[in-house]
Amino acid sequence: xxxxxxxxxxxxxxxxxxxxxxxxxxxxxxxxxxxxxxxxxxxxxxxxxxxxxxxxxxxxxxxxxxxxxxxxxxxxxxxxxxxxxxxxxxxxxxxxxxxxxxxxxxxxxxxxxxxxxxxxxxxxxxxxxxxxxxxxxxxxxxxxx
Numbered sequence: 501x502x503x504x505x506x507x508x509x510x511x512x513x514x515x516x517x518x519x520x521x522x523x524x525x526x527x528x529x530x531x532x533x534x535x536x537x538x539x540x541x542x543x544x545x546x547x548x549x550x551x552x553x554x555x556x557x558x559x560x561x562x563x564x565x566x567x568x569x570x571x572x573x574x575x576x577x578x579x580x581x582x583x584x585x586x587x588x589x590x591x592x593x594x595x596x597x598x599x600x601x602x603x604x605x606x607x608x609x610x611x612x613x614x615x616x617x618x619x620x621x622x623x624x625x626x627x628x629x630x631x632x633x634x635x636x637x638x639x640x641x642x643x644x645x
Contacts, residue, residue, distance in 0.1 A: 524621050531617040535610040539617075541582075542610065544573050545603055548583055553596030562641070582606055 509515065528539035537545075547562055548554055554562075560570045574597070577583050582603035585595035599607075622630040 520625075523624070527620050527624070528614070528617040531613040531620075532610055535606060535613060536580075537582075537606065537610065540573055541577055542607075542614070544577060545582055545599060545607055548597055549599050549604070549607065552598040553586055554598075555594040555596055557594070559597070564640070577603070 525539050528542065532539060532542055544559070544563070547559060551558060551562065556567070556570060556574065559565075559574075560567060563570065565573075574583070578585070578597075580602075581600055583597050584600050586598050587595075625633060
């Protein structure tokens with residue numbers, strides 16, 4: 501019985517992917533900190549840019565985030581003025597979200613920091629590991645990604 505538990509600690513995919521996620525997130529957070537943005541906020545801005553105008557439901561599906569997590573993250577980027585709700589593409593029930601000029605400028609200014617984080621993360625993961633991560637994420641996101 502206890503051997504199985506010991507095995508869980510050394511082979512559990514959940515534990516290992518959570519560890520990798522925390523370390524990679526830390527790398528991006530450190531590089532993006534001088535721009536006043538977290539890695540989660542940065543990723544959200546990029547997703548919104550890719551699909552804008554996007555409803556909260558569309559963003560949540562793409563990010564595989566529950567409503568409360570998405571709402572909390574959107575609240576920050578809305579209050580910073582990096583995104584705004586628009587009537588363009590609205591169906592009366594939703595308020596699509598788009599990047600503002602300030603949000604686009606932030607992404608452009610932070611691009612060198614993002615590149616530095618990319619290099620550091622890829623070095624940590626190794627070439628095969630980085631390719632595997634991207635391939636797995638693409639499979640999860642499906643053909644529309």
